[in-house]
Amino acid sequence: MPLDDRYQLAFKLYPYERSTDQDASAPVRHPVVVVGGGPIGVATALDLGLQGIPVVLLDDHEGVGQGSRAICFAKRTLEITHRYGCGQPMLDKGVIWNLGKVFHDDRQVFEFNLLPEQGHRYPAFINLQQPYFERFLVDRVRTAQAQGAPIELRGKNRVDAVDVLDDHVILDISTPDGPYRIEADWLIGCDGASSPLRKMMGLDFEGRVFEDNFLIADITMKADFPTERWFWFEPHFKSGDSALLHKQPDGVWRIDFQLGWDIDRTEELKEENVRRRLDAMLGPDVEYELVWTSIYRFQCRRMKTFRQGRVIFAGDAAHQVSPFGARGANSGIQDVDNLGWKLGLVLNGTASESLLDSYDVERRYGADENILNSSRSTDFITPKSKISHVFRNAVLDLAEHHPFARPLVNSGRLSVPCVYDGLPLNTPDALPNGPARTRPGAPCPDAPLEQGFLLDHLGGDFVLLGVGVDVPDTISAHGLVLRGLTVPASGDIRDRYLGEAPGAVYLIRPDQHVAARWPAFDATSVPKAVARAIGKD
Incomplete structure (x- = not known):
């Protein structure tokens, strides 16, 4: 079965169905409405629904999109989705990669x-096409719904x-059966880089727009390339000013070509022109089939603030970066991780809505x-001047022979979790x-225990972690009941949580970040x- 057919099968995951809200005599009020059915929107609905918070997701489509789009998912993202219950299927499907190679012209x-130290459940990165990533999230939503989680996905x-x-949002919605209106105590905008919601509210981005164009080609091919990230500066095959090669599941390879500033996008997307670039790169003996192509330009910009009263933005709707370094979807999932527990505490009355300012x-x-x-x-x-181009190439020349210069080579600093x-x-x-x-503000590094891993016991609520120090089984504070967890001060736990200290007690937030x-x-x-930590200080 061709890959594009498999993408098509994954497309309609929540086809349109008429909701009871459309027949109500007055607009129905919901605690949370999420706009946008991409990975960030579905993850937001899942996070809230697993807390028992009723949430409605509105999507103008009926499921996941097509094409590889985001493909590199970082260890932190997998740890977050593991807490949601779908990290392992993503790992099982994804391609694990640890080795990267940098080329200049025809020279390595x-x-x-990137192989992480021992003692972690997840690797540094996997490659997984975004439609699959989204599908695993939706599959988990379906399981959660069957278990009683109050999540509703509304396609079309x-x-x-x-x-x-001041205290709610009114939404006018179009469907195949006509318009209707609902209300939301809180509205979460996850509707992507072009964000119609952001534009409806008259909001915009601040930052830089990069005019360079990059061609993406997903191909299946019969070639003996290793499972590695290969990046070329000024490649000898002349298919672009730079090129990037990644392996994906199902025998699919992702190739990016830097095309330059002034191009004819329609002309460049013609199959014969895409094949011309691929043929020059792969050589005459490699058989391949085109699966999907696209051209993108990108921005490095964000909204001035991510919270606008009762409306909160996350993912690409709030901020945009270049694809180099896999920072888009990975940072969006960290948005969800940060927002979910805070909104949960606000909705259950434990914290005031000012806690949501800390999300911003x-x-x-x-x-x-x-x-x-x-x-x-x-x-x-993409050096913007002759002198910056000379400097860039001098760094590459030095890096080939001198290790001190290699950290200066920047083919995309890869995503790491925020501290x-x-x-x-x-x-x-x-x-x-x-x-x-493991200082305050840092995400907790994983570590093996006698059974399972440390992160299996953290997240979802506040935890008091004792490392070589006994802590109470529970402790009440400010309307919360903290779980106590005592672990031995040995092995990786000692290295990652004690250092030179004889013992330690950590307060861990629901998003697995250290609070104290x-x-x-x-x-x-x-x-x-x-x-x-809950904004009452």
Whole structure:
């Protein structure tokens, strides 16, 4: 079966069905409405639904899209989706890759290995076409629905207008059966880079637009290429100013060609012209079939603020980066991870809605970090002046022979999870000589336990983690009941959570980020840190 047929089978995952809201005499109010059925929107609905929060997702389509689009999913993303219950199927389907090679012209400059240290459930990266990633999320939604999770997916429901009031939002929706209206206490915009919702509200991005054009070609081919990331600067096969090769599941390969600024997009997408570039790269003896092609330009921009009263934006609707470094979908899933527990606490009355301002603060911080790294990658890959081009090539020449120059080569700094350094929800570090990687604001690194992994026991609620220090089984603070977890101070746990300290106690947020840490349990300090972590300080 050709791959495009398999994508087609995955397309209509939630075909249009008439809802009871369309027959109501007055607009029905929902706690949360999500706009957009891509990976960020479905993940948002899943996160909230698994908390027992009723959520309606509106999508103007009826399921996942076609074409590979996002393909590199990072370890942190897999850890988040594991908590949702679908990380393992993604890993099973995906292509694990650890080795990358950088070429200049016809020479290999150097290679790098992303194989993470031992003691983690998930690898550094997998390659998995976005339609499959989305399908696994929707499959998990279906399982959750069968188990009673209050999630509703509405296909062919297009939002045409929004009216944002002080305490709710009114949405006008079009369907095959005509228009109807609903209300939402909270509206989450996950409707992508072009975001009709953002435009309806008269909002825009700030940042840089890059005019360079890149051709994507998904192909199936009979070739003995290894499962590695290959990147060429000024490739000898002359198919573009740069080129990138990735392996995907089902024998599909993703190839990107940098085309330049002034191109005829229609002409470049003609099959004979795409094949001309592929033939020059692959040689005459490689048999291949075209599956999907597209041309993209990109931006490194974000909204000024991600929260607009009762409307909150996430994913590409809130921020955009270049594809180099796999920072788009991965950062969007981190948005969901950050937003879900905070909105849950607001809706159940444990926290005030001001906690949602911390979503805006923390995820703008993460977006700025991604934009900085993405812009630097793009400037290195696509030098904008003669002198910057000379400098770039001098770095490549040095890197071929001198290891000190290799960190200066930037073919896309790969996505890493954000550390919320110095932001308001964190309690100042109180663990002398503790590892920097687990400081307040950092995501918890995984580590093996006698049974399973540490992250299996963290996330979804607040946890008090004792490392070589006993902590209570439960502790109540500010309307929350914290779970206590005591683990031995040995092996990878010691290296990652103790460092030179004899023992440690960590307060872990529901998104597995460190909120505070101390050398011992202190019944006074813990409630203060909880208050700060939920915005009551």
